[in-house]
Amino acid sequence: MKAKSFLKDYFWVIIFALFLLGSLFIGFQPGQLIYANFSQFLLELISFLPLMFLLVGLFDVWIPKERIERYVGQDSSWLGSFWVILLATLQAGPLYGAFPVAYILRKKGASVRNVFIYLGAFSCLKIPLLSFEIGFLGLKFSLLRTLITLPVFFVIGILMEKYLGKDYQLKSVEL
Amino acid sequence: MFLTILPTLLLVIALVSIFLYLFPKEVLASTLGAKSGFLGVLIAALLGSIALIPPFIAFPLGRILLDQGIPATTVAVFITTLIMVGFLTLPLEIKFLGKKAALLRNFFSFAGALIIGLLVGILY
Numbered sequence: 001m002k003a004k005s006f007l008k009d010y011f012w013v014i015i016f017a018l019f020l021l022g023s024l025f026i027g028f029q030p031g032q033l034i035y036a037n038f039s040q041f042l043l044e045l046i047s048f049l050p051l052m053f054l055l056v057g058l059f060d061v062w063i064p065k066e067r068i069e070r071y072v073g074q075d076s077s078w079l080g081s082f083w084v085i086l087l088a089t090l091q092a093g094p095l096y097g098a099f100p101v102a103y104i105l106r107k108k109g110a111s112v113r114n115v116f117i118y119l120g121a122f123s124c125l126k127i128p129l130l131s132f133e134i135g136f137l138g139l140k141f142s143l144l145r146t147l148i149t150l151p152v153f154f155v156i157g158i159l160m161e162k163y164l165g166k167d168y169q170l171k172s173v174e175l
Numbered sequence: 176m177f178l179t180i181l182p183t184l185l186l187v188i189a190l191v192s193i194f195l196y197l198f199p200k201e202v203l204a205s206t207l208g209a210k211s212g213f214l215g216v217l218i219a220a221l222l223g224s225i226a227l228i229p230p231f232i233a234f235p236l237g238r239i240l241l242d243q244g245i246p247a248t249t250v251a252v253f254i255t256t257l258i259m260v261g262f263l264t265l266p267l268e269i270k271f272l273g274k275k276a277a278l279l280r281n282f283f284s285f286a287g288a289l290i291i292g293l294l295v296g297i298l299y
Contacts, residue, residue: 009182010182010185012182012186012189013182013185013186013189016185016186016189030196033196034192034193034196035192037191037192037193037195037196038188038189038192041188041191041192042188044229045184045188049177049184053177094227094229095258095259095261095264096187096227096261096264096267096268099267099268099270099271099272100180100271102271102272103271103272106272116280119280120259120284123258123259124255124258124259129230132230132231132234133230133234133254135234136234136235136237136238137234137237137238137241137250137254140299141241141247141250141251141295141299144294144295144298144299145251145254145255145291145295148291148294148295148298149255149287149291152287152290152291153259153287155287156280156283156284156287159279159283160276160279160280160283163279164275164276164279168273168276170271170272170273171273173179173180173270173271
């Protein structure tokens with residue numbers, strides 16, 4: 001039974017792994033190049049994922065629901081948005097790494113709006129990334145883009161809350 | 176949680192690896208440079224939504240595009256969709272946030288990125 005569900009979960013991953021192995025074995029060049037990309041992304045994944053899950057775990061165990069509700073929940077003021085933005089700017093990694101944190105925030109009672117403001121801030125308001133952008137694209141371009149993005153992800157947060165409803169519940173992911 | 180999402184995570188980076196093979200940096204640069212005007216912006220938005228390029232490649236690529244004379248709007252749309260919209264990471268996003276929320280967020284972010292790009296283009 002367990003082996004069967006393993007096969008089901010990993011079906012495409014196994015196909016992909018066989019393709020990579022086969023390519024390396026017979027010297028199929030596209031497969032080798034895809035393998036090079038894959039190993040690079042895998043390394044990136046390994047570098048930020050443990051911290052992310054540690055954070056999610058700590059949130060889950062240590063921070064009581066009432067506190068999250070009070071500070072970033074439905075009835076929190078604009079300060080609530082400030083806290084989630086602060087949390088986002090302190091983290092690193094690609095956006096998909098933030099989904100687990102967004103999930104745990106919502107589960108712990110953060111408002112729908114603040115969850116999506118968090119994701120918005122995570123994607124475009126990271127200070128180290130901004131300095132990197134300035135280095136390549138220049139101060140004017142980068143600041144302009146960031147300053148215009150800021151109100152946009154607030155609006156996205158408000159729209160998400162409007163369309164999903166304030167009570168939008170997430171399906172449980174096994175922790 | 177880690178074990179439950181591991182297959183999805185691996186699948187996502189597998190898709191990304193295949194995408195980057197099909198559209199390497201040079202191809203992206205020439206594709207984005209080929210069309211100007213509205214069509215160019217639209218191509219930038221679509222490529223940016225699908226691609227998942229780490230910042231250490233994306234920003235230098237943006238510089239190359241600006242130097243090639245690609246309009247700031249196109250570059251801003253490309254970079255903004257790149258970081259806000261994630262087509263290839265949808266399976267993962269759906270797992271955590273649900274289908275409706277994931278699709279809506281990507282849709283709004285796509286629209287938002289177009290607006291951001293237009294404004295950057297006007298003000299730059």
